[in-house]
Amino acid sequence: MIRVLIVGSGNVARQLYRAWQGSTEVVVQGVLSRSRPDTGFEGIPYYAPGTRLPEADVLLIAVSDDAIPQLSRELGNTPALVVHTSGRTPMKALLGQQRIGVFYPLQSFAPGREIDFSTIPICLEAEEKEDLALLRTLGESLGSEIHEVDSEKRARLHLAAVLVNNFTNHLYTLSADLLEEGSLDFSLLLPLIRETTARLEGTNPAALQTGPALRNDRQTMKGHLDTLKDPGTRELYEVLSKSIQAYHGKEL
Amino acid sequence: MIRVLIVGSGNVARQLYRAWQGSTEVVVQGVLSRSRPDTGFEGIPYYAPGTRLPEADVLLIAVSDDAIPQLSRELGNTPALVVHTSGRTPMKALLGQQRIGVFYPLQSFAPGREIDFSTIPICLEAEEKEDLALLRTLGESLGSEIHEVDSEKRARLHLAAVLVNNFTNHLYTLSADLLEEGSLDFSLLLPLIRETTARLEGTNPAALQTGPALRNDRQTMKGHLDTLKDPGTRELYEVLSKSIQAYHGKEL
Numbered sequence: 001m002i003r004v005l006i007v008g009s010g011n012v013a014r015q016l017y018r019a020w021q022g023s024t025e026v027v028v029q030g031v032l033s034r035s036r037p038d039t040g041f042e043g044i045p046y047y048a049p050g051t052r053l054p055e056a057d058v059l060l061i062a063v064s065d066d067a068i069p070q071l072s073r074e075l076g077n078t079p080a081l082v083v084h085t086s087g088r089t090p091m092k093a094l095l096g097q098q099r100i101g102v103f104y105p106l107q108s109f110a111p112g113r114e115i116d117f118s119t120i121p122i123c124l125e126a127e128e129k130e131d132l133a134l135l136r137t138l139g140e141s142l143g144s145e146i147h148e149v150d151s152e153k154r155a156r157l158h159l160a161a162v163l164v165n166n167f168t169n170h171l172y173t174l175s176a177d178l179l180e181e182g183s184l185d186f187s188l189l190l191p192l193i194r195e196t197t198a199r200l201e202g203t204n205p206a207a208l209q210t211g212p213a214l215r216n217d218r219q220t221m222k223g224h225l226d227t228l229k230d231p232g233t234r235e236l237y238e239v240l241s242k243s244i245q246a247y248h249g250k251e252l
Numbered sequence: 253m254i255r256v257l258i259v260g261s262g263n264v265a266r267q268l269y270r271a272w273q274g275s276t277e278v279v280v281q282g283v284l285s286r287s288r289p290d291t292g293f294e295g296i297p298y299y300a301p302g303t304r305l306p307e308a309d310v311l312l313i314a315v316s317d318d319a320i321p322q323l324s325r326e327l328g329n330t331p332a333l334v335v336h337t338s339g340r341t342p343m344k345a346l347l348g349q350q351r352i353g354v355f356y357p358l359q360s361f362a363p364g365r366e367i368d369f370s371t372i373p374i375c376l377e378a379e380e381k382e383d384l385a386l387l388r389t390l391g392e393s394l395g396s397e398i399h400e401v402d403s404e405k406r407a408r409l410h411l412a413a414v415l416v417n418n419f420t421n422h423l424y425t426l427s428a429d430l431l432e433e434g435s436l437d438f439s440l441l442l443p444l445i446r447e448t449t450a451r452l453e454g455t456n457p458a459a460l461q462t463g464p465a466l467r468n469d470r471q472t473m474k475g476h477l478d479t480l481k482d483p484g485t486r487e488l489y490e491v492l493s494k495s496i497q498a499y500h501g502k503e504l
Contacts, residue, residue, distance in 0.1 A: 065469075065472070088464075088475065106440060106441070107443060107444055107447060108444060108447055108462065110462070113447075113451055115447075119446075120443040120444075121440050147440065149436070152434075153435075153436055155479065156430055156433075156436065157431070157434075157440065157441075159475075159479050159480075160427040160430045160431055160441060161441065161444055162463055162464065162476065163424075163426060163427045163430075163489075164420075164423060164427050164441050164444060164445050164448065165445075165463070166461070166462060166464075166465065166466070167492045167496075168416075168420040168423055168445075168448060169448060169457050169462075170457075170461060170492060170495060171415045171416060171419050171420055172415075173458045174495075175412040175415045175416050175457075176458070178411060178412045178415075179408065179409070179412055181408075182404075182408040182409075183405075184405055184408065184409060186452075186456075186457075188358060188373050188399065188409065189409075189413065190452065190453065191358070191373065192359055192360055192416060192417055193452065194449065195360055195367075196416065196417045196420060196421060197445050199362060199365055200424060200442065201442065204425075204428060204438075205421055205422075205424035205427075205438075206425045206428070208362060208421055209418070209421055209422060209425060210362070210417070210421075211417070211418030211419075212340075212414065214418070217317075220340050223340065223407065223411075224411045224414065227407065227408060227411050232498050233495065236491050236492065236495050239487055239491045240419045240422060243484050243487075243488050244418070247422070247426075247484075
């Protein structure tokens with residue numbers, strides 16, 4: 001039985017606790033957080049900062065990226081393995097600890113949406129083999145796919161995640177507004193969005209590229225730019241079109 | 253029984269023919285195309301340009317956008333309803349015809365991927381009520397969701413489709429390359445991509461925005477820009493981040 005103390009009470013912390021409830025391999029000993037969480041951690045003790053902590057095998061830090069270095073220092077000297085769950089933060093940001101590692105679930109956590117950990121990859125890093133093995137068991141207890149990824153590669157993954165999650169979501173946002181301005185419902189686009197992602201399975205996205213920029217269809221691009229009223233959105237349209245053409249070897 | 257003559261032999265034409273095979277409401281009378289299609293239209297006659305065409309209720313033009321005006325003229329005077337299937341082309345691009353309309357399936361058609369028409373919207377336009385009713389029956393025979401959309405709104409939909417399909421696919425392409433440079437597999441990102449789109453159902457995408465640009469997390473953004481070697485991709489990262497911040501009222 002792996003004993004885990006969860007540090008932090010945000011969305012990642014809550015979802016991990018929920019996923020380990022009833023586990024036969026992992027027991028969550030409690031939650032350490034600046035203030036007592038209102039909800040999400042029923043059935044385990046709350047620990048305030050500076051109080052005596054229970055024995056644990058893993059201290060799992062799930063707090064905002066910037067808070068990780070100071071928080072790991074404040075945990076004091078512990079024989080437990082101390083890990084963070086951040087994509088963009090190097091393992092070495094964990095300060096003042098003997099055994100450090102990373103347990104990064106590659107997923108976007110949004111309030112109100114339950115994550116099925118069995119469908120997502122978890123990226124692990126540790127300095128010692130035994131610690132890596134411990135984290136692997138921890139990840140496998142969630143049914144997740146396990147990958148060993150060092151801090152540099154993890155930062156690369158995190159950047160790619162920003163492109164496919166944050167940036168695409170912004171394109172969805174701009175599209176929703178465009179449709180709203182024309183009294184059209186965003187749901188009209190959902191089948192297209194589903195198809196765009198469904199066809200990615202097993203195919204290189206470069207081979208799936210279509211559209212006016214790829215065809216260098218200037219008339220359509222001009223019409224689109226005329227429809228876009230906001231200068232920032234026009235710039236975005238132009239830069240994305242230019243990037244498609246540069247990538248696929250065409251001239252704007 | 254609605255009698256359809258398909259004009260064009262590309263992907264849209266083929267998929268519509270396939271979808272109407274065995275229909276009890278629609279019969280495809282033949283395919284008119286510049287050259288005889290190798291495959292995809294088994295069981296119906298081929299008509300070369302300039303030959304005598306069979307009687308039909310609807311001539312359905314599924315050719316490249318630029319070819320629509322001239323082609324509709326070449327069809328000569330016909331009592332049939334002549335429609336095109338293009339998102340970005342106005343209905344009035346159909347020249348020299350008495351009865352015109354649009355039958356636009358809002359989906360991306362890629363070779364080798366079968367479209368399930370029952371899951372996609374079809375946007376209709378016609379000048380006469382009876383023609384609109386005819387097109388509605390035609391769309392409903394595919395099980396599609398039917399929307400009446402005029403040429404201006406359809407152009408807006410097409411622009412939005414470019415944002416959510418072409419532009420997001422390009423972001424997937426750049427991400428796949430980023431991962432490949434780090435010997436990481438693109439499939440690592442698929443669960444995140446699935447989640448990013450799954451949560452769109454019933455939610456305004458603006459409310460789902462996350463990421464370093466939204467948080468104005470300059471340190472992470474600087475790290476990302478340092479990782480991106482290609483100047484065009486750096487520009488794209490900056491313009492998208494700026495657009496997110498402008499939209500959500502933050503300063504870069």
